[in-house]
Amino acid sequence: MKKFETNAIRTQAEQSSNREHSVPLYLTSSFTFEDAEQMRAMFADEQDGNIYSRFTNPNTSEFIDKMCVLEGAEAGFATATGMAAVFASFMALLKSGDHILSSSSIFGSTHTVLTKFLPKWGISCSYADVNKPETWESLINENTKMIFVETPSNPGLDIIDLQWLGNLAGKHKVILNVDNCFATPFIQRPIEFGAHLVTHSGTKYLDGQGRVMGGIVVGKKELIKEIHTFCRSTGPALSPFNAWTLSKSLETLAIRMERHSQNAHKLAGLLENHPEVVQVRYPFLLSHPQFEIAKRQMSMGGGIVSFEIKGGVERGRRFLDALQMCSLTANLGDTRTIATHPASTTHSKLTAEERLSVGITPGLVRISAGLENIIDIVADIEQALERSK
Ligand SMILES: *Cc1c(COP(=O)(O)O)cnc(C)c1O
Secondary structure (H helix, E strand, O other): OOOHHHHHHHOOOOOOOOOOOOOOOOOOOEOOOOOHHHHHHHHOOOOOOOOEOOOOOHHHHHHHHHHHHHHOOOEEEEEOOHHHHHHHHHHHHOOOOOEEEEEOOOOHHHHHHHHHHHHHHOOEEEEEOOOOHHHOHHHOOOOEEEEEEEOOOOOOOOOOOHHHHHHHHHHHOOEEEEEOOOOHHHHOOHHHHOOOEEEEEHHHHHOOOOOOOOEEEEEOHHHHHHHHHHHHHHOOEOOHHHHHHHHHHHOOHHHHHHHHHHHHHHHHHHHHOOOOEEEEEOOOOOOOOOHHHHHHHOOOOOOEEEEEEOOHHHHHHHHHHHOOOOEEOOOOOOOOOEEEOHHHOOOOOOOHHHHHHOOOOOOEEEEEOOOOOHHHHHHHHHHHHHHOO
C-alpha cells in the first residue's frame, strides 16, 4: 500500500493511445458503443464503461477513485456541489417515516435542508448537543436510519469523538455519515473509526484554490450504489472540467494541508494571547474543550481558526472592514486567507436564537488561514485588531 501523497498523485485515469503524462479533459457528453450488443450490455449493467456523462465520465471517475483511495472507501459518487452530495445521501437512503440524528453544530445549508425540507417529506431530525455525548444514545429510536455529523464543525470547530460515534452507530445499526470538509482525508479518515459514508464539499480544501464547485460521497459499496442510482436519474453530476481540476488539486492536498495547519496553529496561538480577543477556537489548542479527542483522531489541527472579538457584532464588522489583505468572501480552504462573520453570512438564514444554539455568537469571526507567508497574515490581522478598537 503506497503512502498518501503517492496515491494522491499516482492514482490516474488510464492513459489514452497518445500516452499523455497529465490526464486530458474528457469534454464529452456521451460515449460511443462498438455495436448494438455492447450498448445493450452496458445499459443492462452487464458490462462496465462510460455511457453518458450524467452517469460516469473518465474525469469524474478519476476524482472518485482518488478520493476512495485517500479516504479508504470502497466506492463513491461525485456531485456538482457539496450540498448536492449531502442532499443525495439523504434522498437516496432515507424514506418517509425515517429519522436522522445530527448535531447542533452543523453547516448552515445542511441545517436548512434538515429543518426546512426533510420534514416536508416525512423525515424527522434530532439535533444532539456536541458537548453532551451522554445524551446522544437516548435520541436514537427504531426509525433512526442515519447519523450525520461534521467534525470539526463549520463554523464552531466542535470536535466529535469518531471512535465513540462509530461504536454507537454500529451498536444501533445506523448509517454513520461524516462531513469531512474541514479535516480532509489527509488529516482525518472517518472510515477508520467506523463511518459508513464520508461526504465532502470539493469546493473547499479539495480544490483549495477557490476555483471550482464540487462534492463527493464515498463509502460502503451497497450504500453508494443507491446514491449512484439516485444521482444517475436526478442529475446532480459533477462536470468533467471541475472533476479534472479537483483531481489535479488533490496532487498537492498533503503539502497544502500541512501549511494551512501550520499557519492556522500559529495564528491561533497568537490570538489566544491578544488583549482584544475574548476567546479562540482551534482544535489543536490546549484550551479547546475537545483537545484530547482532536489529538486522537486528527493528525494536525486544520486551517480554520475562529475567535470571539471584544465588542460584539459592531466590533466584528469593524474588524472585517479594517483588514487590508485578507479577503472578505464566503468561501474557505483557499490559498488566500479569508475572514468571515458567520452571523451575517453563512448562518444569516437562521434566527438569532438558532444561531446561538449552534454556537454562533454575534462577535464570532472565522479565519481560513491561507498559504501566504504567516508573517503577512499575522501583520494584517494584528493591524485590523488595533484599528477596529
Ligand atoms: C461548504 C460546505 C458544505 C457545502 O459545500 P458546497 O460545495 O458549498 O455546496 C458542506 N459542508 C461543509 C462543512 C462546508 O463547509
